[in-house]
Amino acid sequence: MRRPDHQTQTDVTAGAVLAPYLRAQAADFLRSLRLHRENSAPTDAGPRAAEQAAGALRRSSRRISGTLHTFRAALDPLWAEQLRTELAWLSGTLAREHAYADRLHRLLEALHGLSGAPLPAARAESGGSGPGATATDKERAVLGVGAARAGALLERQLTLARTRAHSAALQALGSARFHAVADAVALLASEVPLSAAAGAPAAELLRKPADRAEQRLLGAVAALPSDETTAPYNEAQDAPWHQTRLMLRLHRYAHEVVRGAPDPVLAGPGHALDLHRDAAEAASAAASAARTPRIAPATAYALGVLHADQRHEVEAARAVFRETWPHAAAVTAVARP
Numbered sequence: 001m002r003r004p005d006h007q008t009q010t011d012v013t014a015g016a017v018l019a020p021y022l023r024a025q026a027a028d029f030l031r032s033l034r035l036h037r038e039n040s041a042p043t044d045a046g047p048r049a050a051e052q053a054a055g056a057l058r059r060s061s062r063r064i065s066g067t068l069h070t071f072r073a074a075l076d077p078l079w080a081e082q083l084r085t086e087l088a089w090l091s092g093t094l095a096r097e098h099a100y101a102d103r104l105h106r107l108l109e110a111l112h113g114l115s116g117a118p119l120p121a122a123r124a125e126s127g128g129s130g131p132g133a134t135a136t137d138k139e140r141a142v143l144g145v146g147a148a149r150a151g152a153l154l155e156r157q158l159t160l161a162r163t164r165a166h167s168a169a170l171q172a173l174g175s176a177r178f179h180a181v182a183d184a185v186a187l188l189a190s191e192v193p194l195s196a197a198a199g200a201p202a203a204e205l206l207r208k209p210a211d212r213a214e215q216r217l218l219g220a221v222a223a224l225p226s227d228e229t230t231a232p233y234n235e236a237q238d239a240p241w242h243q244t245r246l247m248l249r250l251h252r253y254a255h256e257v258v259r260g261a262p263d264p265v266l267a268g269p270g271h272a273l274d275l276h277r278d279a280a281e282a283a284s285a286a287a288s289a290a291r292t293p294r295i296a297p298a299t300a301y302a303l304g305v306l307h308a309d310q311r312h313e314v315e316a317a318r319a320v321f322r323e324t325w326p327h328a329a330a331v332t333a334v335a336r337p
Contacts, residue, residue, distance in 0.1 A: 014074045014205035015198035018067070021257050025063045026189035032056035033182060036173075054094050054169075061091040064185070066253035070209050076193035083188075086181045093172045099281070100162035106282050107154050110309050111302070115147035146302030153289050153299060202258070210254040217247040218327060227318070232311050238280045241318065245273040268324035276317035283310035 032053050039049035065087040068080040172178050197205060224240050231237065248270055255263045290303035 012202045013199050014071075014202045015192070015194045017202045017206060017257065018071055018074055018198065019192040019194065022064060022067060022192050023189055025060045025067070026185045029057060029060040029064065029185050030182075030189060032060060051098070055098065058091045058094050058098075061087045061094075062249070063253050063256070064188070065091065066250050067257060070213050070250060070254045071206060071257065073195065073209065074198040074205055075195055077195070079193045083181070083184050086177070086184070090172065090178065090181055094169050096165035097162055097169055100158050100165055102278065103282050103285055104154060104158040104162070106278060107158075107286060107306060107310075108151055110282070111147045111151050111154075111306055114305055114309060115144050115302070143298075143302055143305060146296070146298030146300070149296060149299040150289070150302040150306065153292060153295065153303075154285070157289055157292075158285065206258050210258045213247075213251045213254040217244070217251040220244040220247040221325065221327070227322075230318075232315050233308075235280070235284065238276075238314070241273065241276050241280075245270075245277060248273060265326045269321050269326070272317050272321035272324060276314055276321065279310050279313035279317055283307050283314065286310060 036050055036053035036057060039047075039053060065084045068075060068084040068087075072080045220240070220243050224244060225237055248266065252262060252266055252270065255261075255266075286303050286307040290300050290307065
């Protein structure tokens with residue numbers, strides 16, 4: 001059943017729209033926190049269940065934080081800003097362990113794909129191979145040797161980073177700062193500190209902030225560098241794409257509030273931007289590993305190939321985003337001076 005569009009209802013107040021949404025997200029937060037605590041014990045099912053609970057905890061934190069940011073005019077401003085800041089800290093702290101684990105898995109899978117193919121047939125068995133085939137054979141052999149060492153190096157570095165992130169997350173979850181955040185969210189689950197303006201119709205008070213979130217997104221998309229001017233290996237050009245991903249997330253959350261449901265047409269572009277972020281960070285990790293002192297030339301070569309592979313994945317994600325982005329006409333309108 002389709003939920004009502006709050007923007008078209010003149011008899012519904014902004015508070016009547018915001019409060020149930022924030023209470024529901026706060027309830028999800030508390031439920032995820034309980035599941036995380038229950039599954040943090042060292043059992044066979046514990047780590048996986050705890051990881052899923054941490055993911056749900058991050059999602060509810062982001063939604064509450066994004067809603068407080070976009071619709072702060074309808075909320076107590078000091079309370080909203082303080083809680084938004086604390087939830088951003090919590091979400092970022094919990095996300096790092098998951099990010100390192102995913103990055104390692106992505107890089108090892110890519111290395112396997114790059115080096116797992118069998119080497120070309122011996123030159124004596126392939127008539128007319130020529131010098132080009134010989135060079136290819138040598139490159140494949142070097143890559144095969146270096147890939148194993150590169151994988152071991154990445155595993156050491158990223159596992160260490162993940163272990164540190166895990167320790168930081170556990171420390172954060174046991175801190176007084178986190179308990180204060182949890183208490184604030186528990187209060188939010190029962191009572192939302194609304195401003196006096198929240199009594200205004202939702203169509204008036206919520207539409208403008210939601211529209212501004214959409215216009216910021218459209219502006220961010222319009223500011224993306226064109227394919228013709230983008231250098232595949234210029235990591236500095238990743239920043240506008242990361243900003244667009246953030247703007248898309250805020251727009252999605254605002255849409256959930258005012259429309260009552262996610263916008264399905266943004267699922268594809270959002271997934272493409274997630275892949276873009278993952279590939280860009282994986283490429284950066286490969287480049288960082290390649291700068292490790294005193295590594296073997298074959299290892300450095302394999303890491304260079306891996307870096308190039310992930311940068312190609314960055315370009316592919318950008319192409320998918322452009323193909324799935326549904327608002328080309330609106331972007332043109334925003335970009336026009």
